[in-house]
Amino acid sequence: MQGFEAYHHQKKIIADLEAAINLLQWDQEVNNIKGSLARRASQLGTLSAIKQHKLINETYPLVQKLCDAPNLSTFEQKNIEQDLKDLKKITRLSVEFAAQLAEACSWAQSVWEEAKKESNFKIFEEPLEKLLNLKRQEAEYYGYDTEPYDALLDIYEPGAQAKQIAELFSSLIPPIKDLLSHIQKKTKPAEDILINQIFPKEKQWALGIDTLKHLGFNFEKGHVGVSSHPFSIAISMEDVRITTRIDENNLHLMLYSTIHECGHALYEQGLPPEYYGLPVAQACSLSIHESQSRLWENNIGRSLAFCEFLFPQLVAYFPDALQNYTAYHFYQSVNRVEPSLIRILADELTYHLHIALRFELERSLINGQLKVKELPEAWNQLIKEYLGLEVPNDAQGVLQDIHWSLGSFGYFPTYSLGSLYAAQFYNTLQKQIPNLQEDIKQGKFESIHQWLQENIYSKGRLYTSEEICQAATGEKLNPQHFIDYLKNKLETIY
Amino acid sequence: MQGFEAYHHQKKIIADLEAAINLLQWDQEVNNIKGSLARRASQLGTLSAIKQHKLINETYPLVQKLCDAPNLSTFEQKNIEQDLKDLKKITRLSVEFAAQLAEACSWAQSVWEEAKKESNFKIFEEPLEKLLNLKRQEAEYYGYDTEPYDALLDIYEPGAQAKQIAELFSSLIPPIKDLLSHIQKKTKPAEDILINQIFPKEKQWALGIDTLKHLGFNFEKGHVGVSSHPFSIAISMEDVRITTRIDENNLHLMLYSTIHECGHALYEQGLPPEYYGLPVAQACSLSIHESQSRLWENNIGRSLAFCEFLFPQLVAYFPDALQNYTAYHFYQSVNRVEPSLIRILADELTYHLHIALRFELERSLINGQLKVKELPEAWNQLIKEYLGLEVPNDAQGVLQDIHWSLGSFGYFPTYSLGSLYAAQFYNTLQKQIPNLQEDIKQGKFESIHQWLQENIYSKGRLYTSEEICQAATGEKLNPQHFIDYLKNKLETIY
Numbered sequence: 001m002q003g004f005e006a007y008h009h010q011k012k013i014i015a016d017l018e019a020a021i022n023l024l025q026w027d028q029e030v031n032n033i034k035g036s037l038a039r040r041a042s043q044l045g046t047l048s049a050i051k052q053h054k055l056i057n058e059t060y061p062l063v064q065k066l067c068d069a070p071n072l073s074t075f076e077q078k079n080i081e082q083d084l085k086d087l088k089k090i091t092r093l094s095v096e097f098a099a100q101l102a103e104a105c106s107w108a109q110s111v112w113e114e115a116k117k118e119s120n121f122k123i124f125e126e127p128l129e130k131l132l133n134l135k136r137q138e139a140e141y142y143g144y145d146t147e148p149y150d151a152l153l154d155i156y157e158p159g160a161q162a163k164q165i166a167e168l169f170s171s172l173i174p175p176i177k178d179l180l181s182h183i184q185k186k187t188k189p190a191e192d193i194l195i196n197q198i199f200p201k202e203k204q205w206a207l208g209i210d211t212l213k214h215l216g217f218n219f220e221k222g223h224v225g226v227s228s229h230p231f232s233i234a235i236s237m238e239d240v241r242i243t244t245r246i247d248e249n250n251l252h253l254m255l256y257s258t259i260h261e262c263g264h265a266l267y268e269q270g271l272p273p274e275y276y277g278l279p280v281a282q283a284c285s286l287s288i289h290e291s292q293s294r295l296w297e298n299n300i301g302r303s304l305a306f307c308e309f310l311f312p313q314l315v316a317y318f319p320d321a322l323q324n325y326t327a328y329h330f331y332q333s334v335n336r337v338e339p340s341l342i343r344i345l346a347d348e349l350t351y352h353l354h355i356a357l358r359f360e361l362e363r364s365l366i367n368g369q370l371k372v373k374e375l376p377e378a379w380n381q382l383i384k385e386y387l388g389l390e391v392p393n394d395a396q397g398v399l400q401d402i403h404w405s406l407g408s409f410g411y412f413p414t415y416s417l418g419s420l421y422a423a424q425f426y427n428t429l430q431k432q433i434p435n436l437q438e439d440i441k442q443g444k445f446e447s448i449h450q451w452l453q454e455n456i457y458s459k460g461r462l463y464t465s466e467e468i469c470q471a472a473t474g475e476k477l478n479p480q481h482f483i484d485y486l487k488n489k490l491e492t493i494y
Numbered sequence: 495m496q497g498f499e500a501y502h503h504q505k506k507i508i509a510d511l512e513a514a515i516n517l518l519q520w521d522q523e524v525n526n527i528k529g530s531l532a533r534r535a536s537q538l539g540t541l542s543a544i545k546q547h548k549l550i551n552e553t554y555p556l557v558q559k560l561c562d563a564p565n566l567s568t569f570e571q572k573n574i575e576q577d578l579k580d581l582k583k584i585t586r587l588s589v590e591f592a593a594q595l596a597e598a599c600s601w602a603q604s605v606w607e608e609a610k611k612e613s614n615f616k617i618f619e620e621p622l623e624k625l626l627n628l629k630r631q632e633a634e635y636y637g638y639d640t641e642p643y644d645a646l647l648d649i650y651e652p653g654a655q656a657k658q659i660a661e662l663f664s665s666l667i668p669p670i671k672d673l674l675s676h677i678q679k680k681t682k683p684a685e686d687i688l689i690n691q692i693f694p695k696e697k698q699w700a701l702g703i704d705t706l707k708h709l710g711f712n713f714e715k716g717h718v719g720v721s722s723h724p725f726s727i728a729i730s731m732e733d734v735r736i737t738t739r740i741d742e743n744n745l746h747l748m749l750y751s752t753i754h755e756c757g758h759a760l761y762e763q764g765l766p767p768e769y770y771g772l773p774v775a776q777a778c779s780l781s782i783h784e785s786q787s788r789l790w791e792n793n794i795g796r797s798l799a800f801c802e803f804l805f806p807q808l809v810a811y812f813p814d815a816l817q818n819y820t821a822y823h824f825y826q827s828v829n830r831v832e833p834s835l836i837r838i839l840a841d842e843l844t845y846h847l848h849i850a851l852r853f854e855l856e857r858s859l860i861n862g863q864l865k866v867k868e869l870p871e872a873w874n875q876l877i878k879e880y881l882g883l884e885v886p887n888d889a890q891g892v893l894q895d896i897h898w899s900l901g902s903f904g905y906f907p908t909y910s911l912g913s914l915y916a917a918q919f920y921n922t923l924q925k926q927i928p929n930l931q932e933d934i935k936q937g938k939f940e941s942i943h944q945w946l947q948e949n950i951y952s953k954g955r956l957y958t959s960e961e962i963c964q965a966a967t968g969e970k971l972n973p974q975h976f977i978d979y980l981k982n983k984l985e986t987i988y
Contacts, residue, residue, distance in 0.1 A: 012536070012540070016540035017544075020517075023518060023521060024517060033715065034714050039513075039767075039770070048505070050544065206579055222527065235530070238529045239527045276533070466687075
């Protein structure tokens, strides 16, 4: 083997190692064998080190050699260029620095757990400080044009820049606040009919499976399990796993987290198997990934058409709890808007205020304008400013998310970008699919699948998020689509 | 790191790779994602190749260098010697030959499946012939003193020789046949009360979990699942997995396969975690592994004391099916003896006639005294001679087991060795634990666990099966213990 074939062979080996790593992680979450946590960490460490060693010592030289080769097709070139970019980045960090960082994260994470339990930010200060210093150092290793934060953002959203994210939020926050204050003046819809009643676990599970079948999740190439925090992970495009969470008093949680994870899974199942291991067979970015989960969860899943499709099935499963309600009650329930303290419980509108404040704070932390000890106060002020709420304690405030303790600075913005892309894709879907609402109402999703396959899944990671967006929708990312979408929906409901 | 520490570090890496391989295999059996079978095979192939490459290029030189080092303790020396022996064996096969063998096995296995389905040995002849040629070649690569079969036997039972196995069976078959003909003259006990009634699956599952708890399976360091063929596999000594099989009309199957797998699992969970990766933290051999499953399944699990302990719980779970029976009916049911065609359904006594004939046949095949096309006829003759049965077709005859299609010649004898070791260990347990039967009757297994920990688990793979047996029981393997054990039990029942 030589040339592109040898490179693809090498990338398959890397993908096989990643598959084993992902299975070890999936298994840890789902089967959760407490006595083997330390051992599992060492197993994961070994496989990651083997992968890293192969990337640096085998893949990188191969790619460097190949990228000057004549007679490569454009397709081949694009794959190789993408890998070359990644490999350059990977080799910027020394093995020692990577180990230092991993250790600091591990320490920060365990202290964060304790700090959150005790609602005591004070004890988290030292490990966070240490982690921030290392992350700033990491940013220096990677390099950046404008500010250190950009180098970290690029890990999760290749090519994105803080300045541009800040502009996005500037154009997003005022209309969100306007819409929120408009809503707050109106009468609230009735309570969420999917909570505070009994929804037996086994029936919820069966409904979840039914819903996944309707949405097109391929059970021959996937698996559904249960974990305390729902997630999705791909062992390969032929083996994509999601988990769901079932609470007997809350059908909302199971239903919409299942639809959300299904959106992620459909993306992974849609990647081209013949190119397993290559950039074209990998998801584009976190933001495009999130656009897929949110498109299904929110734009489709919380539409009136979808509620009308699903509600009769809900009633069939839970007649006692739901027979006195209509599909419109269901629609109102899943579109309630109300400022709250906790990001993961936030509604579609106020969610982005949570992200905006995290972005501001982490950018200031990394760039050195905000000190660690000033963080809780800054957090609480922004919650007051954006959401009008008082933070009663750190656990429900600055300590609520795991991300910073994992060193994931630059991750949060991808959540908002995901919603923005989703709304823009949905807008295009509405224009290009003649009877979209009617199709959804009848549970027919083939045309949506086809559009996503063509415009998103088949592109893999050969294009940036922006390029995919431009090609699929005819314009670059435009937050107005998100605002219009929510305005149309919420002004009818309220 | 250097010296023994560096070697242990290297062996941990190998163990981590094996852990990932075992998890990929476990997952394939248990979660069985049909669309990813080919991909999973390639993932397993990649990890195995990485492991093999490391063993040959990193571990072997390290071990070779270390074995001449001064100042090694006896314990350190024993571990290193064991590895040196294994590594010498591994390096005898070229990468090309190993690939050829793997391919031939893969072909033979798929043809075997078809041949079994169609009950047509003819189509299996060619791949079996090819496989036998390669296995004979493999035997030559490994080398042997007396006959080629010895070299293959050594893969599964280090140090064992065909001549000695043949002698064991010579001393075993006549008393087994005597006992069988004695039993066949007597009145049969009533039908098995654990079959042909309805035992709801969920209750069987709950009973299985209860039973595992009683026997000491550590759920903090293990996991129980469901698969079509029950098995056990260790991801590490802190993560040992077993599966069970549940058939609504057959409680016997679930109960005794669970106890059997639990015996395997207790062994793995009992290996010393501080030596993870080293021979002392690995199971001794297949025969000693099987002795552990059979000790719990048969010697303990089918004893009157155990039946008296478990029966009240069975009645509590299945009152409709069992309330009209006694513990003695249960005891009789699980000790029924009746010649049958299928090995995996055979009773404790006639099981070894199945193994004896397989041993004779595979030894003759490998050594070249029996031709492939003569195999079905030879099989049917021996079934007639040993069990007095006519074989109606190849599916229920020579094609019933998967082993030969996997190239596993030399594996079968370890099943019988396991039973013989188990009986001998049980005999010693009875002598050394004063109130053994009373303890079992009360569900107290601590003294048994302690004895096994001391005499089996803690020894790892630093000694041969024979050495472990000698140290634990004061004599070398003596099949008379097995005969006496069965004679005592069966003559009371019949």
